[in-house]
Amino acid sequence: MKNHLGPLAFLLVLIAFPLAVRDPYYQHLMILVLMWVAIGSGWNLIAGFTGQVSFGDAAFFGTGAYTAGLLAHKLGMSAWWGLGLGGIFAVIIAFPFGWICFRLRGAYFALATLALNEVMRHTATIWESLTEGMVGILIMQTFVSKIPYYYIALAIAVVSLISVQVVMSSRWGYYFVSIREDQDAAESIGIDTHYYKMVSLCLAAYLTGLAGSLYMNYMGFIDPTIVFSLHDISIMAILVGIVGGVGTVYGPAVGAFIMVAVSEVFRTGGFGLLEKLTAATGSPVMVLVTKYIKEAHVLTFGLLVIFVILFLPNGVVGGWRKSRRSH
Amino acid sequence: MAYFETLGLVKLFGGLAAVNGVSFDVNEGEICGLIGPNGSGKTTIFNLINGYFPLDKGEIYFNGNKISGLKTHKICREGIGRTFQIVKPLKRMTVLDNVLASAFLRSHTKSEAVELAEKTVSFCGMTSLKDKVAGSLPIASRKRLEITRAMATKPKLLLLDETAAGLNPVELEEAIALIKKIRDSGVTIIIVEHIMKVIMTVSDRVVAINHGMVLAEGTPEEVASHAGVIAAYLGEDYCAAG
Amino acid sequence: MKRMRFGVVLVLVLVPAAALVGLNPVQAAEEPIKVGVVLPLTGEQAKFGEIEKNSFLMGVEEINKAGGVNGRPIKLIIEDDMGKADVGRSAVEKLISRDKVVMLTGGYSSSVTYAICAVAQQRKTPFLVTTGSADKITEQGWEYVFRLNPPVSEYPKALNAFLQEVVKPQTVAVLHENTLFGQAGSQEFAKQCEETGIKVIVKEGYEHGAVDFKPLLIKVKAAKPDLVYMISYVMDAALLMRQSKELNFNPKLFVGGGAGFTLPEFVKNAGEAAELVFSATLWTPSVPYPGAQKYYDDYMKRYGSPTEYHGAEAYASVYVVEDVLKRAKDLTPASIREALLKTDKMTVFGPVKFTSYDKKTQQNSLPTYLVQWQKGQLETVWPRNVATKPYVYPVPAWSQR
């Protein structure tokens, strides 16, 4: 129980956050962070814990988003139903895919997920009669205030973390990690590796699909290039997982915060802090630095990614075993 | 029908027969040694029994059931555990977690599994190492971990693949003791081993393999004095000269 | 290792915290009026974002040199949306909350524009949409959203008149890029064709950036359409024309449906294959609006590369912003909105006036033109009253051009 005190305290802080910080800008950033916690947890489950690296999380994310969007657009239902169904539809995509593709190992599986990502994006683009193609799906947002979205996102993030925590301390968790560590050994001790990889993938797809539905509801507009984006969703999910900590329960939470917050810090030049400093000091070096960071924030960010992979290969939060010392 | 029985196992690799019509029986409760020179197909036979490779021909029966054609994990569920010649520890997990992962197979709840794992760890004499990370263990402990992990699946038949290779004399004695202890607990064992001392001391019966075929079968003494076996190990010339 | 992690955490906590604490806006006497601009400056749409950014900066510099808004300069705060809706939303939240801009403009891709619109409406901050062209954006009844450019469905207006009066084609092939612009535009065009009795025999999309259009063109050629209508951006457009010429494909006419066919880069890349190609367009430097050509020349001089209609939209936007801020009785959202509603301003992009029609509200409406490449020059050929040259039709086969 002692282990849970820290997270509980942190949860209380998060619950109080929108009441303390009224600025919608920061609330918006936190909603994104919480959404990425769910996606990152999903990725971490299949890749970090089970060792089956996925480059195609966007396939599930997009399915969740489109489920919510199409429910509203085609059936006139509330897009909030998507929160219930988005994850399920993502699983419906994940299931046959995993069934067929889990005979592939390592990088080959990763490539297959990448292909799934692209196939889904093309399908959503071409199938105009269903998805409206690139015209996209537009729904009216339910709330003006960000606070309801914040709490829904928080609930999803907490559910993700708790389910990962629960799964990982159960039989499934041990099986997942065994598969990651050595698939042959896992088979030889009676683990149906194909089946448990499927379980892991479907759980991951569910969480990712859930996040996708949240995105649709919160942003109100989607098109195939946004939600099936290889770069902005799939790779971002991997970065969240890796930066935070591969195979750790709270890693994706840290990763999500870093990826969203740091990229925003770079994008805005430290929320405008750099410009203030430049104006205050008037030093030409600062002018140069500010100009560089403002114009090349993606470059800076890319350098950060390289740095993290080189020097923190298992992310900011350490490896699985460390968090299991308490046993 | 014997407790464990293989009938005409054949495995081809790219047209070459690695195992070519191997049939042998193992009786309940005995230790059966599998010997043969390098490349004679012993490990391949294990991989066939264990379902790691699909059989090209032949059948395997265990405890009255046909197990050939089943998936590896099903075969384990049937009660056949194995160790690997090249050890495959779950590196980033502790010794106890390694064992726990396999103890789940015969447990309904986690607490049951933990209990079984602790019991197995202490049975195999690894209690002092149980919180060590598997990747950090020396080779002898890794080999022992292989056995411990296999034992946690409560096997009726255990396949040991070169568990004694690379051990020093003290560790060797410990390993032999452990194997005997496992046999005494009621587990049937098939053991592949290079070190003759181990085979001769623990085996009740020995099957000699060469070129993927059974060369001789019998008590350790019978097989050791079999002309063909000596020839296979030491070369035709030695045999002719002798 | 542990110390490193601590360091990382420290940085992560301190930077946002410092940002939160230290940044209250400083009040000054001749304080500039802040206007937020959201554009894609990185990512795949960055090319257009850059053109718009440059045009915005050029425009605002001219305005401020001429005295700004009643003596106060305009300060544009340009934010990068990276082409992502969620980042666009972050950007606009920041502009409103932290920078306290009085109004917003910009918005390139429809997805980002939509995200900005939703926030602008919620936070009651007037937003002048520069580019985002999805029809739905002005169909939501948002009172704080105004759009300068026409919606995508209205682009082929001039072409229709030309087809009915002059060409009278029986069959048409429609090729389009799989983007919002391509898909929505081709649907609208196909619908209009069906209504006027022109048969659409091929309608096909392609992924932007294809290397080889020959398989598509071979098929279209075999179908023998009278007219080929293509919604493509500049480099795809050039490749399409080049490869049509290579395949000796001779329909009665080729018409481009996007801005792609009117750019200097198009004629440079397509070479002879550009000759006598028509295009429907909203804007070229030769449109009959005051300052259009001058804007084009100034841009070329200043940035060394050609601008196009997105740039003109941006340049026009900043002048509309100036006009609106001058007329607004104060800088509250309500007054700015009032002023926007009463806008009637001639810009390089055409007359700007926000009206409501069909389902749309606060939408600017602009005439469209038909242009044709003649001897390497882009000539406006339709409507007749503004034509700089008569159109060349029928178009001779490639071998005789």
Next chain:
Amino acid sequence: MEVFVQTLVAGVLKGGLYALIGIGMTLIMGVMGIINLAHGQMMMVAMYLTYVLFHYLGIDPYMALFVSMPSLFLLGMFIQRFLLNPLMKVESILPENQVLMTVGIAMVLTEIARFIFTSNYLSVQTSYSTKAWYVGEISFSAALCVAFAFAALLSAGLFGFLVKTDLGRSIRAVSQDNEAAQLMGIDSERIKIITMGIGAALVAAAGTLLLPIYYLFPDIGGPFTRKAFVITILGGLGSTVGAIFGGVTLGLAEAFGATYIGMDYEDMVGLIIFILVLLFLPGGFKRLTKV
């Protein structure tokens, strides 16, 4: 019939270009066992080099090969030496760390290009950019024919290099069994550095040959990276001849898909073939031809 033949020609010629893009990747994936997601971006760097040489120094793209290939060779070596090799020494849970590193490299290369050249479309117009040869009604694009010939030449050369020279044999040894090769005294780190260099130089050739008939902007790399790994999987890892087969197969599949199904489906056809090959022909065409 004309439609069929012209589609065939278009597919094969485009396939040649694809092969050129794929050869470098097949070598890198074969030897290093990693998916190089910066492959297209390296091609982009070569294209910018070619552009600069043409635009400022008036050097013909075909001559620019002599600059772009060595330059990218150095860039590839640099990346391997300082960014990828160090990763092999750090203990990490997922071997895919290297793949992620290439994602980071791709980001950095793209943004550096944007920083220097902005996002404008750039192109190189040569006399042969629009040239085509005709056989009856069927057209053959000159630049694509050259690219095809070059692809065949390079892959034959590379094949010879891998089979005949000591260095080539070492590369093959590392690709077959890294640990065994190290035991035999091969400095596998050095081999990997060289292999990455060669892979980069090969994709540089593709970029330089593509530029006259295509165009250039910083984000051009992504789609070509994806094509490259499809080709590699089709052809089989590490197989130069396989890359030609893979490239031509992809070219043909795309062309026939575009003509007979729809240009919408061009990419989809390639991806579906890719998944089918992954599943039913692991090892790609290499396994059928045994080359």
